[in-house]
Amino acid sequence: LASLNELYTRAQANGVRASMIDGQILREVEPCAKTVGMALYVEDTAVVNPQMVMDSLAADAVQEGVEFEFDCAWQGSTKVGVVNTSRGQIAYGHLVNCTGLFADRIAQALGVGSQYRILPFRGQYCLLRPQSQVQVRGNIYPVPDLRNPFLGIHFTRRPDGEVTVGPSALPLLGREQYRGLNGASVRDGINMLRYLLRLFGNNLDHFRSMAWKELMKMSHVGFYREAAGLVVGLEKHDLLPGKQAGIRAQLVNTGTAELINDFVVESGPRSTHVLNAISPAFTSALPFAEYVVDTMKIGE
Secondary structure, X not given: OHHHHHHHHHHHHOOOOEEEEEHHXXXXXXXXXXXXXXXXXXXXXXXXXXXXXXXXXXXXXXXXXXXXXXXXXXXXXXXXXXXXXXXXXXXXXXXXXXXXXXXXXXXXXXXXOOOEEEEEEEEEEEEEXXXXXOOOOOEEOOOOOOOOOOOOOEEEEOOOOOEEEEOOOEEOOXXXXXXXXXXXXXXXXXXXXXXXXXXXXXXXXXXXXXXXXXXXXXXHHHHHHHHHOOEOOOOHHHEEEEEEEEEEEEEEEOOOOEEOOOOEEEEEOOEEEEEEOOOOOOOOHHHHHHHHHHHOOOOO
């Protein structure tokens, strides 16, 4: 309840329409959602199709004169103001590094963020069987452990009507290991093992209990048990394999061996680096972009 109250306080401070409701009102909002005492109802929550949003933003950018280069791989930089790519050299006045899973490597190539490493975690989702007795009208989330960056399994009704359940958080051996061992690498695997052992040993913010909880979700039974704690009437066969997986770029401080649970933006010579863009990064993308632009030190 303390974490729920903290989230409510944050909502009020940021002008978000939110209210604490009891079980009776919750059943009117989400008939199948479970609660223990109280729930936080956020009226301003919505779900969008991210691809459509990105396509629209890209179209607006093109109209403003922005040029996109796709299938263009970073290959390093030999001097400030020029980067080498698979399509030749590109000169820049100011570089903004928003490369997600590879943001740390590009930043460090430009002399920034040496104390950080990105660890990849794959989030696997299930789909709620359309014939399930479980009704989901919007989003159903567990109360998060505010010390940890992972939100836990939750239910989301997408614009197309499908309901996703998840995600899990599986540590990977490669930054683009979307299926099986495809994309695994010795370098990434060694880094993951090294930092997981340090995180486990230090046990900051109760990392061991979080790791054990995530490990349990690797099995269908463990995944189901956590999902069933959120809703009434969920059956094991209601969870169908999801179509896609996503990889979370989780930043770790190599000096303190702790997971970073906040946005991290650092400046370098004629460059700005977004090293950590945690949830709700997509939700806050537009104001966050304004913040990044405001922090840019043009000409330095």
